[in-house]
Amino acid sequence: MSVLVYAENADGKFKKSVFEAVSYARAIADQNNTTLTAISIGNVAADELSALGQYGAHKILNVSTDKLKNFINQAYASVIAKASEAEQADVVVISNTFSGRGLAPRVAVKLGAGIADGAVSLPDTGNGKFLIKKTAFSGKAFATVELTSANKVIALIPNSYKVIENATGAKPEDFTVETNESDFKALLKEIVKSTDKVSLPDAEIVVSAGRGLKGPENWGMIEELADLLGAATACSKPVSDAGWRPHSEHVGQTGIAVSPNLYIAIGISGAIQHLAGISSSKVIVVINKDPEAPFYKVADYGIVGDAFEIVPKLIEAVKTYKASA
Amino acid sequence: MNILVCISNVPDTTTKVTFNANNTQFNTAGVQFIINPYDEIALARAIELTDGGKGAVTVIHVGEAANEPTIRKALAIGATDAVRVNAPAHDAYFVAVQIAEYVKQHPFDLILTGRESIDYNGSKVAAMLGELLDIPSVSIIKKLDVDGANGTVEREIEGGKEVLTIPLPFVAGTAEGVAEPKIPNMRGIMSARTKPLTVVEPVEVKASSEIISYETPAPRGQVKLIPADDVAKLVDLLHNEAKVI
Structure with missing residues (x-):
């Protein structure tokens, strides 16, 4: 048993929403007396990767091959599912970003996991249940969802959980996975930044x-x-x-x-x-x-x-x- | 080119959302149901891409017979035919499995969904379908073109966009910008009554999520009004009281 959190990078840097997700995932690990593994995919420098340990990750996996340099949800989902199996993770946390929304459901299907998307709270694990509050009706309401499967995927809404400093001293380690050619059918042609302003x-x-x-x-x-x-x-x-x-x-x-x-x-x-x-x-x-x-x-x-x-x-x-x- | 458009039946955007049965059920009394607005964008684009005899558009909906007016509306807008999987949409995974089963027996060149439904907002069905069918999926797209055996999409990212080319078949979740929703004309409405609507029975799915209860956002306190001639007071309150700047 463990918790896995995916640390999405933007141009090799982690945004605040990543540290929120790591802090959140660490709290879930603590609830279950288990450990937290963070995984980064793409080109992120060692210093930046180590920051994941500042917010409570006990272990930091780094997947940095040329083939996986750019986000392709199908390929990234395979890597995360494999890491989840290797780490025997039963909870996977992903930020509910634009990319995360294309990624988390694929990971959930691969793992046979129930998914709570748009999560805004820590799970309530009383009475052996696993209840999560999520947004519903486009912000007009919240729903409490029970995940009944053994594996669980949570997509956490940015700015809904606080960043908590909790240094573990963990250092990044390389994680190697075999990739499937069929995961790379979608081809990234270009990335267009609309402005350099705040998104x-x-x-x-x-x-x-x-x-x-x-x-x-x-x-x-x-x-x-x-x-x-x-x-x-x-x-x-x-x-x-x-x-x-x-x-x-x-x-x-x-x-x-x-x-x-x-x-x-x-x-x-x-x-x-x-x-x-x-x-x-x-x-x-x-x-x-x-x-x-x-x-x-x-x-x-x-x-x-x-x-x-x-x-x-x-x-x-x-x-x-x-x-x- | 044959395109499948997945449509969801959702409360009209003007709906005031309330719950009953001790906050365990969405109160549908007096609620007008519509095609999910993002699915209407998908449908409009599918019709554009197949216009002029270049293909057919099938709409698929997972839901009970009471939702058929929404399916007929899609036919009136211009879909060629429709399929209804006869079961309540338990959750996104249930819906994705039903649609994937149908697609395995009736292959399509392109599968479109809205970026999310405006009731549960999961953005899950597109990506789950991709996974279940082992084909690419791209969520939240702003532009979609098809040229021969390949599609080109623009995907929204924080502070910009990505342009991807993807070989058919793939699944795409459409957002604003892909097409303008179409309004059915009288001829469409008349012909919708006689267009084929096939009802298929669901396959069994082991549920992995259940909605336990609902709540509405906590009401905010009374608004604090600041006189128009003392704007500096607002900045002061935002800094010292609300502590957000």
Whole structure:
């Protein structure tokens, strides 16, 4: 028995969501009096790999062959399943990222494991059961799922579990696996980075705007505020439907669900579909000129006023705060 | 080219989600069910790719007879024929096994699903199907083209996208950008009534997950309003009270 966590890298680096997953997986290992193995696939430097031991991994497996340099979910799933068997892991934890979502279900099928995707809590293992809370109805609710199989796969939502320092001193060791040629049918042609700005799913702060901005030409102040706060920009569905902003910024029930520490909604009324996508945000700020806007019912802080007056003032206030901090 | 589109029957996006039977069941009273919006994108793209006699589009749904209006809607939008696996969709694995069984007997060049269903949001069926059929799967795609025996897809990643070429057959989970959903016209609605809808019985699957209960997000406290002429106060509260900046 052990727990295995997959440490997804982005350009050879681990994001905070990886350390959250490692901390989470270590807590599960502790619940079951067992050990945690982390596995990294791709090209990650030894120093970076050792960081996995800072958050509680007892063992760090490194798979770094040229063939496995780029993420191909089919091939990576085979490697993770083999590592899981080698480590006799009965729980596998994977971050619920874009790549993780294409990977975890394949691993689950390979291992005959029940899967809890979109997990937001540690398993409740009382009475010999294995219960996990997950998001459902696109953020409008949570469901508690019982996994009844011997093997279990958990896909953990980023920013839903804290990073816990717990140094083990583990050093990376190479893990060799035989790969199947049939796992490499999909061919990566190119990776296109949209911007060097903070990406929306990773962002701890999100500045989002809606139709209240009247047109795409007015997004300059939204981007300026986001840059000042180290935030990602987002928008409501009507805005992306109108082509003012790309679909990748659309937050809501049929777009991206986000769970940042701070979500600032500007000129968005708060339709039920939009609120679904942001309900897991820790703190919500609303700026809207309509005091009856539904968004105020779910917000922590609000300023009733015109976005074109408030946002420039907010930019100045943040600048003042940053100058004094 | 024959394309299979997997469709799910979900509550309309305007649904206020509530539960009954001691929070163990989704309350369907007064709820309007629709084709999962992401599956509608998959269906629209499948119809575009086969337009002009270049192939056929079959839709498959795992669910009970009560869901047939959703299947008929897909036929009205333009699917050639439909299959319903006659069983409640217990979980994603159950659904994936049923569809994989059908595909093993009726091969397709391309299998499309939505990136996720808007009720359980698992994004699992596409990848599970890929695994069960031992073919590539790609989840959350923004663009899909087919040229001869290969598909080209753009897959969303954090802060960008990846472009992949994949030999047919493969499974893809579609998101916004792949196609605009199509609205059925009168001719489509009329013809949908007579298009073939085959009902097949499910295969047995050992369940590995059960939903035990539901809850709605904890309500937030009363919103704290800050006067429009004191914006600095908001920054102060975010720093000192909420501690998020």
